Structure formats: C-alpha cells, structure tokens
Amino acid sequence: MRLVGIKSLKPGDILAIPISTSSGKVVLNAGIELTDSYINKINNLRINKVYIQDERFSDVDYVQSLDMVTMNKAIQVVRDAHANIHKGKALDEYIIKEIANSIVEYVREAKDKGVSILSLNSVDDYIIEHSINVAILAAFMGNRMTFNYNQLCDLVTGALIHDMGRENSKDEMPAHVQRGFDVMRKCRGLSLHSSIVCYEHHENFDGSGYPRKIKGTAISEFTRVIRVADMYDDFLHGYNNDDTPLMPHQAFEYILAASGSILDPAIVEIFRDTIVFYPNGCTVTLSNGLKGLVVKQNIGVPQRPVVRVYNDTTVLGEIDLLKTLTISIKDVQIL
Ligand SMILES: [Fe+2]
Ligand SMILES: [Fe+2]
Numbered sequence: 001m002r003l004v005g006i007k008s009l010k011p012g013d014i015l016a017i018p019i020s021t022s023s024g025k026v027v028l029n030a031g032i033e034l035t036d037s038y039i040n041k042i043n044n045l046r047i048n049k050v051y052i053q054d055e056r057f058s059d060v061d062y063v064q065s066l067d068m069v070t071m072n073k074a075i076q077v078v079r080d081a082h083a084n085i086h087k088g089k090a091l092d093e094y095i096i097k098e099i100a101n102s103i104v105e106y107v108r109e110a111k112d113k114g115v116s117i118l119s120l121n122s123v124d125d126y127i128i129e130h131s132i133n134v135a136i137l138a139a140f141m142g143n144r145m146t147f148n149y150n151q152l153c154d155l156v157t158g159a160l161i162h163d164m165g166r167e168n169s170k171d172e173m174p175a176h177v178q179r180g181f182d183v184m185r186k187c188r189g190l191s192l193h194s195s196i197v198c199y200e201h202h203e204n205f206d207g208s209g210y211p212r213k214i215k216g217t218a219i220s221e222f223t224r225v226i227r228v229a230d231m232y233d234d235f236l237h238g239y240n241n242d243d244t245p246l247m248p249h250q251a252f253e254y255i256l257a258a259s260g261s262i263l264d265p266a267i268v269e270i271f272r273d274t275i276v277f278y279p280n281g282c283t284v285t286l287s288n289g290l291k292g293l294v295v296k297q298n299i300g301v302p303q304r305p306v307v308r309v310y311n312d313t314t315v316l317g318e319i320d321l322l323k324t325l326t327i328s329i330k331d332v333q334i335l
Contacts, residue, residue, distance in 0.1 A: 001062060002054040002293060003118075003281035005334050006047060009039050017051040017062050022121045022129035024075045045122035048245050049334070051281055056315055057308065060280050060295050063113050065136050070102045074135075078128045078160060085164050085183050093157075093187040100135065100156040104149065107139040114299045115140040116248055116276035117236060127163060130233055135159035137229035140274050141267070145225070157190065158197035159226050165198060174210050177202055197223050201230060204262045216264075224264040228271045231255060231263065247334055249277040277302040283333040286319070291333075298322040303329070 001016035011034055019028040019042065027045065028038060034052075042050065051062055066074070077099045081091055107115075117133045138159040142152045165180025166172055177199050184195035199211070200223040207215030219227075231240070235251035238244045246254075252275070259268040278284060278294045284307060285291055292307035295318065304321035307329075319327060 001051045001060055001281050002057055002283065003049055003051055003279065004283075005049050006039070006042055009034060009042065009050070009052070011035050011039065014053040015050060016053045017120065019045065019047060019050060020121050021124040022075075023079060023125045024072055025124075027122060047120065047122055049118070050120065056310065057281065057293055057295065060293070063116060063276070063280060063297075065115055065117055066103065066132070067106055070099070070106055071132070074099050074103065074132050074160075075128055078131045079125065081161070082127050082131075082164060085180075086167075091164075091183060091187055093184075093189040096160055097153065097157050097189065100153050100160055103135055103139050103156050104152045107136070107143055108149075108152075111140070111143050112299055114276040114297050114302065115274065116279040117233060118248070118279055126237075127166060130237070131160050131163060133233045133236075134162065134226060134229045137232065137271075137275070138226050141225050141229065141270050144270055144274050151193075154191045154193045155222050155225060158194035158222050159229065161190075161194065162197045162201045162226055162230065172202075174202070177211055193220065193222055196220055197226050201226055203227075205264045206261045208261070219264075224267050225270075228255060228263050228267050231258060232271070232275075247282070247332055248275060248279065249332060252277060272302070273300050275302060276305075278305050278329060278332065280305075284329045285331040285333070287328045287330045290316070290319075292319070 013034045015028055015030055015032045018026050018030045020026050077095050081096055084091055115136060117137060121129060135156045139152060139156050142155045147155060161184055165176035180198035181195060184190055184198050200219055203209040203214050203219045205215060207213050232251050232255055234240045235246050235254045255268060259265045276297055280294055282294050284294060286307065290309040292309035294305045295308045296306035298304050301322055306318055306320045308318045309316045321327060
C-alpha cells in the first residue's frame, strides 16, 4: 500500500485502509474502488491523506497506533467522560484508569513497531481523537524512559484527562486547566501525578506558560512528557498552523523549534527517538536523486528507514538508510 495526498487520488484507486471518523464510525471501507463521487466525499471530510493499494508495495504494512478493540473502547470511554464533565456529572475514574492500563499493555508489547500518529481520520470529535493520540504518544515515550508499569498507567491516565476541561473545539481557553483540575481533584481514585497534568499542561519549560508560570523541573515530569505529545498532535492536525495538517516530520520541526523554550529538551530527545517520522508507505526523494517508498522502519532511528526505490516502470531495489549512511531523505512527497 501507498500513502497518497487526496489531491492525487484518481477514479479506480482502491482504498487500502478504511476511512473512519474520530469517533470510530467507518465512512469508507478498505477495498472500495474510488469514483469521482467517493473522491469528493473524501475531500469534504477534511482528510488530507489516505492509503491506497499498489501491487509494487503490497507487502508494506500499515502500523496501527493501537489495536482496534482498545481503540474503540478508548473512544467510548473518553467520549462519555468528556460528556459527563460538561453536564456537571461525576467522572468514573476507574473506567479511565482501566483503558489507560490497556493502552500501556498494548504499547509494552508493540514497542518495537514504533509509533506514528497520522491523523487519517475525519475529525468529528476533536477532544476524543486528541486525548487518545496524546495518551498513545506519551505511553511510547514513557516506555522508552523505562517508567515502570504503574508509572506508565498514571502517565497515560494523565494524558487521557489532560484536556477534559476544554470545550470540544480547537480554541483552548486558559480557564480549561483549572476547570479540568477541579473535576479531577474530586476523583479519589486518581493519582495526583495524573490529575496535576490537567493543571500544568500549559506551563512552559522556560516559565512563560500558564497558570503559575513555573519552569524547568518544577513542572512535573509527566506533564513535561505530555506537553511534547500534546503540541505534536496539535501540529499534526494543523491546530497551531492555520488548519493545515502536517506530516510527522514537519510537525517534528515545530517540536524542535520549541525545544528549550516551551518544551524540555531532554524529553524532546526522547520523543525524537520514539516516533516514526517517515511512516511506511510514504513517498520520498533521496539525496542521490532516486524516488522511493518507505517500506520498513529502523526503530530508534526514525530518520533512517528502509526505502524501496523505483523509476516510472520498475522497482530498482531497496536501500536501508541505516546501513547506507551516505544517502538520506531529502524530501517527502505529500500530495
Ligand atoms: Fe490544553
Ligand atoms: Fe491538549
């Protein structure tokens, strides 16, 4: 399969991965042959890239960020929790902790696959998708930082609830940090390590954030981890960037730019080694001028995946960028 920008979709292309909404509803199934009207429909969903079938790359795997059962459960739990908070109802923290545990278990098993959040969904419920994405990214980072199981569960719980005080829109009002924390403080079953993230997640490493303008390690370690995942997910969706969704390597450029000011540089380094910059299926141009498709990852070295190079008619071979250090990725074809 191959990742393509929707502007290059043509009638006859076959969808390789279903298109869903962020609340879990499948809009178009895998295997569907696209027509002009399907392509129009995809355009209207505000998705900018999809996976299509391509026989030259039929062995290329799409690496899911979470298994479907856990993902569907997480969607339901976060949706209910957010709705309850906004109706002034009590929160069932035990259900949230249970789904956090499931995410941790998945990530501990899947750590060798690397993580790539691609925002392939149509966003109909921003908070749900955002909370789950941040939780998955934080889990992979915490795992790399060798947090133990209980620490990972508290970290992921903090990520799931970090924006619960927020309205379901891209605008973040400063009051959402206090509002979220006030709700979480009443939940006796939540660790303070998790709930403090609601209050602190807009503090900046250099002290320029809110609400208390604390800086450096005065901000809890969990919050400093979640802050990186939080910003990255916002950039992927274009929420800090004129609504233009970004590819992972582009979003990471912004993360690098914020390292040392908004973000803890040590955590940014962990993040750099954890995420997949060039997801399987993305088309790249190499520094030797050849065009290729990313077919496999070298986990821990996200800048150097394995690339299958091809010309107009033929596959020419594969280059493992980890073994061929004189060649690098020069460009990513997005549309
Ligand atoms: Fe927030
Ligand atoms: Fe957030």
